[in-house]
Amino acid sequence: MTLPVRHRHGSMLERPFPAFGWGEPITAEFDELFERMNRLLQGAAAPAALAWSPAADMRETDDAYVVEAEVPGIKRDDIDIEMSERELRITGEYKEQEREGVLRRSTRRTGRFEYRALLPTDVRSEEVSATLHDGVLTVTVPKAQATKPRHIEITES
Template identity: 85%
Template sequence: MTLPVRHRPGSLLERRFPGFGWGEPVAAEFDELFQRMTQLLEGTAAPGELAWSPAADMRETDDAYVIEADLPGIRRDDIDIEMSERGLRITGEYKEREREGVLRRSTRRTGRFEYQALLPADVRAEEVSATLHEGVLTVTVPKAQATKPRHIEITES
């Protein structure tokens, strides 16, 4: 996710439109709006530490919700899964590898990551299971008995 650049006093916004009244009061309003947007986009990340969200799919079967998250190169010990009443939270850290030489270009994401999902129905949180295979984390959250679809037979009267 790309975040907008923070406004700083004396920035292009103020220098570019000096005759149009785009001074500190208007810039301060934009700065406040930017801060609110940043807080919304950062979610629960610690101050100064942005968490990225891995690509993930959530599908529903008759018995469970299955979440598959792409976490290539991340070790099982660096992943934490928490389950609340209906909420699933996957967090962890992809640690930068030590390399020799000068890194000229990098497009791999590193650092803290976080994925959150609010499940649409009651689940059996105590029976959640997870596997990590070939860089894909699969979390299976069984549905509560009451939420499973049930076929209703129609009888003649």
């Protein structure tokens, strides 16, 4: 995680302001808050918190929900899809490649990932299908009852 850099060059923020009754530099409170946030974030780094979520779109058609998740470079065998009642769960792992030399910079995500979606209606979980093409995983979840719009005629009473 990238954190902001604090510069200490004798700026106005680091000088005491006796006119306002501040005996310490203003940044002292920010330093304390910064340290507390660091401790909080370091304590939250449990194994489950290390999973990342791929970018995904979910759209609804008349008879199904379609989820398209971006998983470039991930093999089909490294992805697992589970459907339980109305929850879709896509998990997997992007394995880091073996490299020679020293890695100087990396912005690519690696490790475990997880995507979850709670669907608003009942679905036919036994008919869920998935395809992986050009780094995009497409999961189609059919609705239990394809509800199509129906015109209601208004009658006079």
